[in-house]
Amino acid sequence: MTAPLPTLAAIEVPGPGTRPFVSVTGLTKRFSNGVTVLDDVSLDLARGDFVSLIGPSGCGKSTLLKLVSGLSPASGGGITVDGMTPENARELMSFIFQDATLLPWRTVIGNIVLGLELEGGTTRSQRRAKAVELLGLVGLSDVADHYPRQLSGGMKMRVSIARALATRPKLLLMDEPFGALDEMTRDHLNEELLRLREEQKWTALFVTHSVAEAVFLSTRVVVLQAGPGRIRRDIAIPFPFPRLPDLRSDPAYLDLVGQVSQALRDICIGPKGGET
Amino acid sequence: MKRFLSQLGWPIGVFVVVMVAWHLATKVFEIPAYILPDPLRVLGAGLEKRANLFSAVRISAAEAGLGFVASVVGGVLVAFVLAQSVVIRRCMFPYTILLQTVPILAVAPLILMWFGSGLRSIILIVFIICLFPIIANTTQGLISVDRNLLDLFRMGNASRAQTLSKLRFPHAIPNFFVGLRISSGLSVIGAFTGEMFASSSAVGEGGLGYSIIYANSQLQTDYLFALVIACAALGSCFFFTVVFFEWLFLHHWHASAMRPDPE
Structure with missing residues (x-):
């Protein structure tokens, strides 16, 4: 590998300090049935950001995630991830789905090594060692050889998170990963997710329906409106990391949760009146 | 136990x-015994003619088994091809349905004419009868993979071969076994049907189908019953062999092969 010519680098590549890690500009998505899901959406993520997308159903937040991952093509506008197109940046990304999407015929370990296996270039024992390490991180060492059907919903989601982290992603895309879990499990996994983020320093784009979860996890909460999907508010969440569980009873936290909830209400019972 | x-x-x-x-x-x-023989008479007739009975069972088992194995290999290959694209499925699937809808009794005389009487034609008839359930079920399993799992593989930059071997094929195994279950029973019916048209009448070469026709014509109703029971036993053997392999492959993870929860 040779370094790019200095002149080219100077012209085409801004310094790492100024260039956003993920850049979404003027993004539009129309489905083949003519419905516009996203209209002129622009959003930048700096390295280390944890950005939550929140909004009413049909505001296109899951679609935005699919577009950033390159799983679905944009109709207009542009997305770059670390300066690359989403398709080319897949090696930097992992996607966590709403359900755990584990392979039922593989054990917990077998599921976690999947990404490494597809990547190639590692031996079976290297992959296993990596999986064992991750199992320790998500607290599942005891069930390494269990099958997914033997696990609870929360444990399955932890396996899903461990699988996503196995390939050392720089960007985690999460589509309501904790939506199907009970509140206690959800709170607990929220805390674990932040702990993993401290250790591994990835950037996150996170879709959720829960205001409290969004405020607890994020550096920024982006509120979208529906029909067509547009960004309405971009609210910074200034609390420092690491964030501990007792943040949830902090007045400043509760105040921000109130602000985001109000922003959501403004959209749903907007100037037009009535539900959208 | x-x-x-x-x-x-x-x-x-x-x-x-x-x-x-x-x-x-x-x-x-x-x-009268020629209408409905006593079960003890049936047992007696079976024991008395056990040499013939066993040879008939052996011949039918070989025919059904070979035809069945051939249909498994052929059916899975066709399913792989069909699973490759919607266009291929649209073009080809209607023709695989013909395998199911054209009555084998109508085709059997043709097969006999083309390939002559004997083992070859019978195995071909078994093959044709067994093929469709395997093609239909395996194809269904290969294409009905969850959208999110496919996206997961795309995110991992999986090649087509990796998606096939690590996702589509394991996912299709339960459906594949549904096809095997149906075809395992059909294979004995296929052998039976084939023998009615194409069996050799030479001593020691006729299978169960041929023997039943012969026993019927001789009014040996007790032996005929023994042969029918042997037929059913053979079909059951095939079926339970398939069920055993299904359990072997699926009991770790698939709901169909798991024990029900204790109540």
């Missing part, structure tokens, strides 16, 4: 009751 025996107990009980009822019925209503 205890559990297995307790499960087996009930069907065996039913068998004994039916046999006793059958035995009594033939005595009480004085049914």
Whole structure:
């Protein structure tokens, strides 16, 4: 590998300090049935950001995630991830789905090594060692050889998170990963997710329906409106990391949760009146 | 083992009751033996002609088994091709349905004409009868993979071969076994049908189908019953062999092969 010519680098590549890690500009998505899901959406993520997308159903937040991952093509506008197109940046990304999407015929370990296996270039024992390490991180060492059907919903989601982290992603895309879990499990996994983020320093784009979860996890909460999907508010969440569980009873936290909830209400019972 | 025996107990009980009822019925209503022989007579006829019976079973088993294995190999290959694209499925699937809808009794004389009587034609008939359930079910399994799992593989930059071997194929195994279950029973019917048209009448070469026609023409109703029971036993053997392999492959993870939760 040779370094790019200095002149080219100077012209085409801004310094790492100024260039956003993920850049979404003027993004539009129309489905083949003519419905516009996203209209002129622009959003930048700096390295280390944890950005939550929140909004009413049909505001296109899951679609935005699919577009950033390159799983679905944009109709207009542009997305770059670390300066690359989403398709080319897949090696930097992992996607966590709403359900755990584990392979039922593989054990917990077998599921976690999947990404490494597809990547190639590692031996079976290297992959296993990596999986064992991750199992320790998500607290599942005891069930390494269990099958997914033997696990609870929360444990399955932890396996899903461990699988996503196995390939050392720089960007985690999460589509309501904790939506199907009970509140206690959800709170607990929220805390674990932040702990993993401290250790591994990835950037996150996170879709959720829960205001409290969004405020607890994020550096920024982006509120979208529906029909067509547009960004309405971009609210910074200034609390420092690491964030501990007792943040949830902090007045400043509760105040921000109130602000985001109000922003959501403004959209749903907007100037037009009535539900959208 | 205890559990297995307790499960087996009930069907065996039913068998004994039916046999006793059958035995009594033939005595009480004085049914002639050529219409409904006493079960003990059936047993006697089976034992008396056991050399013929075993040779018939062996021949039919070979025909059904070879045809079945051929249809598994052929069916899976066709399913792989069909699973590759919607266009291929649209073009080809209607023709695989022909395998199911054209009555084998209509085609059998043609096969006999083209390939002559004997083993080859019978195996071909078994093959044709068994093919469709395997193609239809395996294809269904290969293409009905969850959208998110496919996206997961795309995110991992999986090659087409990786998606096939690590996702589509394991996902299709339960459906594949549904096809095998259906075809395992059909294979014996196929061998039976084939023999009715194409069996060799040489001594020691006729299978169960041929032997049943012969026993019928000779009014050996007791031996005919023994042959029918042998037919059913052969079909069951095939079926339970498939069920065993299904359990072997699926009991770790698939709901169909798991024990029900204790109540």
